[in-house]
Amino acid sequence: QSVLTQPPSASGTPGQRVTISCSGSSSNIGSNAVNWYQQLPGTAPKLLIYSNNQRPSGVPDRFSGSRSGTSASLAISGLQSEDEADYYCAAWDDSLSGRVFGGGTKVTVL
């Protein structure tokens, strides 16, 4: 049981917009920045979004993040086949004094 809650799956056709939610609490998302990671099949995770809505250099602007209260979300606009991957949200948790992850969302491009 993950501390942060994500839907297990999401899907869309090429060109569509897909949104992934990440629900937490006041001790994690409510008071700390959220990061998002993309894990392509058989590879190490890659930083996609940091500090709620910042993109590292090289990440396409099709990916965007937001945070409101104790929830965060990742949006993928103009969905492409290479976006098929697992996506994880993460944040520091003040109560646990540690990092917590969501369970991951598998995105399928139909």
Added chain:
Amino acid sequence: EVQLVESGGGLVKPGGSLRLSCAASGFTFSSYNMNWVRQAPGKGLEWVSSISSSTSYIYYADSVKGRFTVSRDNAKNSLYLQMNSLRAEDTAVYYCARDNIWDYWGQGTLVTVSS
């Protein structure tokens, strides 16, 4: 180019020990906090431990506290994870990741705990 290369994984019996290493290059290792994250086969990511740049701050997940010890050698640009009293549920790919945002990850090293 930033590179993180893990090593030291393998097959170990329950109750055994293993020491993982993460060799860093391409950046000033001593300036960055470092982390260990693991992923059990077919499962999601799980944070294991974090250590600050000067080792002033060290944190562990409850699942490994008292059994795992994180350390670093800034002179050797290396991060370590000493794992004792290993259990079947510690079986996973172990990744090292840089900084508080985990902006770079290694390729991982597989630890299998089985009799």
